[in-house]
Amino acid sequence: MSSSKKYPFISQALDERRVEHRFRDLNALEIESDPLFGKREGKTLLNFCSNDYLGLSNNPVVKQRSVEFVQKYGAGSSSSRLVSGTRDYHSDLEKKFAKVCGFDSVLLFNTGFQANLSIIAAIADRNSLILADKKSHNSLIQGAQLSKAEFKRFNHNDYNQLEKFLIEAQSKNYNRIWIISETIFSMDGDANNLEELVRLSSKYKAYLYSDDAHALGVFGYKGMGFNPPHKEIDLNIGTFGKAFGSFGAFVGCAEEMKDYLVNFCSGFIYTTALPPAIIGALDAALDLIPTMDEERTHILKLSEILRHEMHKLGFDTANSISQIVPIIVGSDKNAVSLSNHLESKGILASAIRPPTVEKDKARIRITITANHQQKHIEQLVEVIREWKNG
Numbered sequence: 001m002s003s004s005k006k007y008p009f010i011s012q013a014l015d016e017r018r019v020e021h022r023f024r025d026l027n028a029l030e031i032e033s034d035p036l037f038g039k040r041e042g043k044t045l046l047n048f049c050s051n052d053y054l055g056l057s058n059n060p061v062v063k064q065r066s067v068e069f070v071q072k073y074g075a076g077s078s079s080s081r082l083v084s085g086t087r088d089y090h091s092d093l094e095k096k097f098a099k100v101c102g103f104d105s106v107l108l109f110n111t112g113f114q115a116n117l118s119i120i121a122a123i124a125d126r127n128s129l130i131l132a133d134k135k136s137h138n139s140l141i142q143g144a145q146l147s148k149a150e151f152k153r154f155n156h157n158d159y160n161q162l163e164k165f166l167i168e169a170q171s172k173n174y175n176r177i178w179i180i181s182e183t184i185f186s187m188d189g190d191a192n193n194l195e196e197l198v199r200l201s202s203k204y205k206a207y208l209y210s211d212d213a214h215a216l217g218v219f220g221y222k223g224m225g226f227n228p229p230h231k232e233i234d235l236n237i238g239t240f241g242k243a244f245g246s247f248g249a250f251v252g253c254a255e256e257m258k259d260y261l262v263n264f265c266s267g268f269i270y271t272t273a274l275p276p277a278i279i280g281a282l283d284a285a286l287d288l289i290p291t292m293d294e295e296r297t298h299i300l301k302l303s304e305i306l307r308h309e310m311h312k313l314g315f316d317t318a319n320s321i322s323q324i325v326p327i328i329v330g331s332d333k334n335a336v337s338l339s340n341h342l343e344s345k346g347i348l349a350s351a352i353r354p355p356t357v358e359k360d361k362a363r364i365r366i367t368i369t370a371n372h373q374q375k376h377i378e379q380l381v382e383v384i385r386e387w388k389n390g
């Protein structure tokens, strides 16, 4: 065990993590020509924990457009958007996005984390009420806390409880109520019920904030996620680090909401504008994604096969309906043991443990991408079967 005289609070916290077997560190994964495989400590691993759902991070058209933008516009945008960092390439991409998705307007953000944290802090205050799903991404929770609003979390997808909170709220003097949910949840791969959230928000005069991070690129008309058909959603969040293959985020909203964020959202105002390399990559990804229905069908078919095989082996896959398939093994120890077994057989899959998920719901979280083939799923299933029977 390490110990440090200078930072006793740090060595104590880290030691606690080690004792609980929850200490985490950074391991580089070297990606060679095929992004499906990575090398760690000389060993080649088949990657089942990437969010590059459509394989666009290594797509030649995406890479080429990124290079073109760098050559044409340089390496950086030189300033924040409001000062002198806005270029035509930012505004053009925002307009193109709004058009493809059917949003009134779109505003780019540097990351999804930054968007959630700072948008929520800007749209609610100490007189507001925020009601968020218990399984919300950390960035949504941090944003709610930063806003100083009263913050309640309803049980996962439990809209009876949400309605109860909404009814209670009617007799109080909140200046506004926000309902927050993801469309596809990142740890369970299950979906929410957007129609029902839209209905409840309209019935109780609440606003709706919907984070589409894991659905974007994989679900919906032209792959634009679950949000676009629901015009009633007040803030439509999407991120670009996953299926879009690069980096950044956006919000789709009404013109007036965009003006408000440009004026009041610190995570938009006080940060350097996204650089040309990223905008170029996003511009190409936005051309390609609407044409990738075949890839989307393939991803969902493989995911279904994996769930079916896992059920046959007696594993719970929660309510996954997406490319994210949790294989729930219960204890932390089981999760680490399975993850190590997979790695020893050349498969990379992450063990997810509390506090990221509830106690006794430790799991291996598999993500399927368009680059996976059926034989890769078979290989994965075989190795898991071995562990189960071994």
Ligand SMILES: *Cc1c(COP(=O)(O)O)cnc(C)c1O
Binding pocket: 110, 111, 112, 113, 114, 116, 137, 139, 182, 186, 211, 213, 214, 239, 240, 241, 248, 249
């Ligand atoms: C990944 C993710 C984010 C964060 O997006 P980044 O662009 O990676 O910062 C936000 N919300 C959800 C639901 C996510 O899964």
